Amino acid sequence: MSTPTTAARPLVDGGVVPPLCTPLTPDRELDVESLERLVAHLLAAGVRGLFVGGSTGETAYLTDELRRRALDVVVGTTAGQVPVLAGIVDMSTPRVVDHARSAAARGADGLVATVPFYSPTHPVEIRRHFRAIRTAVDLPLIGYDIPSAVHTKLDAATVGELAGEGVLDGLKDSSGDLDGLRAVLDLVADVPGFRVFSGSETVADLGLRCGAAGLVPGLGNVDPDGYVRLHRAAAEGDWDAALREQQRLRALFGLIGVAPADRMGRYSSAIGAFKAALVLRGVIRHGTTSLPMVPLDAAEIAAVGDHLSRAGLSLAEG
Amino acid sequence: MSTPTTAARPLVDGGVVPPLCTPLTPDRELDVESLERLVAHLLAAGVRGLFVGGSTGETAYLTDELRRRALDVVVGTTAGQVPVLAGIVDMSTPRVVDHARSAAARGADGLVATVPFYSPTHPVEIRRHFRAIRTAVDLPLIGYDIPSAVHTKLDAATVGELAGEGVLDGLKDSSGDLDGLRAVLDLVADVPGFRVFSGSETVADLGLRCGAAGLVPGLGNVDPDGYVRLHRAAAEGDWDAALREQQRLRALFGLIGVAPADRMGRYSSAIGAFKAALVLRGVIRHGTTSLPMVPLDAAEIAAVGDHLSRAGLSLAEG
């Protein structure tokens, strides 16, 4: 069907590839300096790649202009130290291809795409979708399985088939379905260079235990060192150390629940908490989130600080 | 919160406002001539408005450039004969506002927006979303309730509240939930100028019976005369005539199922069938649909023709 052009050597062999938050100014413009500092913060922790334009990065909330500027800043700041993956999240093939071309022109090293959403889709159409993206833009392509957002599972059989064709070079699994993760890993075992990444904050160790190569945790913005340690312990076969690190990170992840369910949605609460934590840690300047998300209030921000302290993370002086 | 600027006089008082198909050339560019003919075909039938950028119009599949060009053609061709409503379907407030500004600049008379999707949303955020759109662009704003696409119900309480504030001027109900439709109609009974439109092809008569002012049926592309007759009969209180017309149109609507479920999704089949019918009726030139939809094959197109014949619709000579 398509000609695999990516070699057996994967773009990112494994490790931690955090999905970057997108720092905003109080009037919701890109906060360039904060984004540069976030990149530096992550690189200093030893991450192996950066993922711009994921759900954690409010990609669904960013105008095309903001998406482009954020990618420009990350590509520029990273300067080739690690690969930069660009999320090209949109409803359908033509719109996704537009994002893909834009990201390629801006220097992205790889692309991350979901199945189509909004209009109901179908397994045949999902295959056509990824094939058309891969044909349109010659960059490594990662499938993004996030049924909580797109309401369709990117199933193992589809991933296996597209991996075998050279259409997909990897998978970011944000489904939380470890049985499905194992099914994918079985099917791609013989596909050279294919890499599976777990997008889960709280069962990351289990994903690695199953054979995932790397991690794409939103919480990795807040505590990249923790996930790098977790990954390293797993890579060295020290599963007990990995488990201890995971337990600490699971507790820290409780910060996403600081806002009550009658005040805002869980996504507002989670993104707000990640950004509040980055402010408290001195990495970014503002906790501002996109519209229509609801901002955290002072008590909720204080509760985020408590989570950081309990996890042993230092706060910026202020 | 916001200042209602729309007067008690609604943009479209009622009647049929079809959600236009978007004719494409075989290489998936906009087929301008076909779109002009489609507009003429609909205006000739007595529609009371045109809705560009709905689900039927493949809005989820169109690049921004294609969306803009389609709106330009419809505004230009319509030339003020009836109002043109523009769908501004996207995942979040900032992206929707971008579409709203573009549509306003192109001469749309009103806007149609869904609740946020992709990231999980929340009632408070839905209110913030519509208020921000209404504040950003001073055009009549219609809420678009389509839970099959966005996976969140735009509930009656929210519609009632936003109607009372002057944020929403109407509702396009594509939920199929007639109990919910009644709940909305109760809540907006005292809001001058608020109009409810049913987006259902097969229970349109029931929506009118409940008090909806108008219809936005995708099948109205294929048989606008039928829906205009149905609406007129209802307006005149001739419910038996409305029912007979509805029964004929329900049978015709069976054309959306011409393709088997293992070949393509139901959306591919429906949009493909609408376009095939428009080709067979001599209105547009090509049945091409957007990627990644699967095209109908010859047998399926023939089956569409059979549906048209059984419904008493004339086919183009050829």
Add this chain to the structure above:
Amino acid sequence: MSTPTTAARPLVDGGVVPPLCTPLTPDRELDVESLERLVAHLLAAGVRGLFVGGSTGETAYLTDELRRRALDVVVGTTAGQVPVLAGIVDMSTPRVVDHARSAAARGADGLVATVPFYSPTHPVEIRRHFRAIRTAVDLPLIGYDIPSAVHTKLDAATVGELAGEGVLDGLKDSSGDLDGLRAVLDLVADVPGFRVFSGSETVADLGLRCGAAGLVPGLGNVDPDGYVRLHRAAAEGDWDAALREQQRLRALFGLIGVAPADRMGRYSSAIGAFKAALVLRGVIRHGTTSLPMVPLDAAEIAAVGDHLSRAGLSLAEG
């Protein structure tokens, strides 16, 4: 497959067939006297049948012993004045057949069964289920479509096929899906004696407008006269009178929401409100509901009374 033994003459030709509440004593035994009075209350209103063992009757909450005793009381009290239908709700064919035999032995005139639930089911298995019930017990069998409870739609194609075979003699549609109701009505148009009943309180008029023969509204316990008037108006073609009655009943149905969502589930609230209304109207003695439902408090019961007053229903002196 099976031999239709029911003649073309339906068990219940149409009209109102309320799903009886099951009055309980404060210690949750059957309140026989109250049940007898409820039957009398309904018969006096002109109902055309009685349905024992529906969702409104707390059938999911009644032990087999309580189910049997309730049916005995209703059959005895009704004494052949109208047919008595028995719900035989359970998870699978063998369990449903047990209930069917018991109901037949107690004098039920017809049976009402859902699709299998708990274990995931399948269209082929649904057909086998109804055929086996019909073979085991020679009574008219009504399919009960209640996807909110069983999480599987009893789809039109299945109903049509089983109607044609003489397995199903009718349908109780509690899905709220009027498009689906129309699909069923199309398919059974040529099946003599097959009758469709709408289980919806708030779109009952629309169901009749589509061709349903009768109504099975839970709220019919509280205001049977209202539903009998609604049905009669529809039967006489006076759709405006039917609509007015429906509007009054829709408002009354608001009583199911008297309890807040953080205190109890909506089913507790609805059944509690029906029973409270029957107490306030002097029909039954106690508002007790089954475990683990939460009882209404005094303020909630008072709110039920307000709903009754606004609907013009007289309360018992007390």
Add this chain to the structure above:
Amino acid sequence: MSTPTTAARPLVDGGVVPPLCTPLTPDRELDVESLERLVAHLLAAGVRGLFVGGSTGETAYLTDELRRRALDVVVGTTAGQVPVLAGIVDMSTPRVVDHARSAAARGADGLVATVPFYSPTHPVEIRRHFRAIRTAVDLPLIGYDIPSAVHTKLDAATVGELAGEGVLDGLKDSSGDLDGLRAVLDLVADVPGFRVFSGSETVADLGLRCGAAGLVPGLGNVDPDGYVRLHRAAAEGDWDAALREQQRLRALFGLIGVAPADRMGRYSSAIGAFKAALVLRGVIRHGTTSLPMVPLDAAEIAAVGDHLSRAGLSLAEG
């Protein structure tokens, strides 16, 4: 609220507790001899308890009489060698309590109950449900989290609260949600004697890795030795051996998919395959399943045999 009567010493400390299949004769009576042989087969493998009346045991399909007889046989055959847990699966508290009393009278050592189903439920009602069961019958009570069947998650907060009260003594987690499993394990860490069991065939090793004490795998009927080895390896900290055993068992579990999706539901296929495997292994006599399940055909049974052979399991001579 309730007085914990169960001591800190758990009924089953851990290990494998298979949910027994229920062997039937060709006319769907209990096949007593086969059930006795199944018990012996499992005890010989070193299981630490037996669970009668789970989903694997077709509990949703068994009449009360059949449930009782199956429990009698298992209690009698086991003769106290290991504890016998009885599933008391039904829709509501009164019905579940009836089953609980029957099981206690028959000698069950513990009870396993789901949240209420059929009628929509609520967190407050779920708490009332388990408390009422525990009060009615003084036996250890295990919560059964199986959202695929009951369509409501038994969430961690509820389990934690009920564990703290002494109402629940354990959890059987058949949700596949390992993040949720971790949340439960955190909350019950200080509750003496509380034990968590994973009901998953394919991520059993991960459940143990998270801290689950034991396993309740349906596939454990077919290959109890495999799960006993898996559990032992995990208990000894030999996670690589556990993983290898899990990989073999995951492949074997593929036998549940021998029947195509257009022939029967996945539950028919799974239960049919387990029973066919037990016949092929010489443990039970008939592969008969309950109505309305569809029987496997010869080719499908042969495919089950292939799965057994590939997994290294010996077949009975025949």
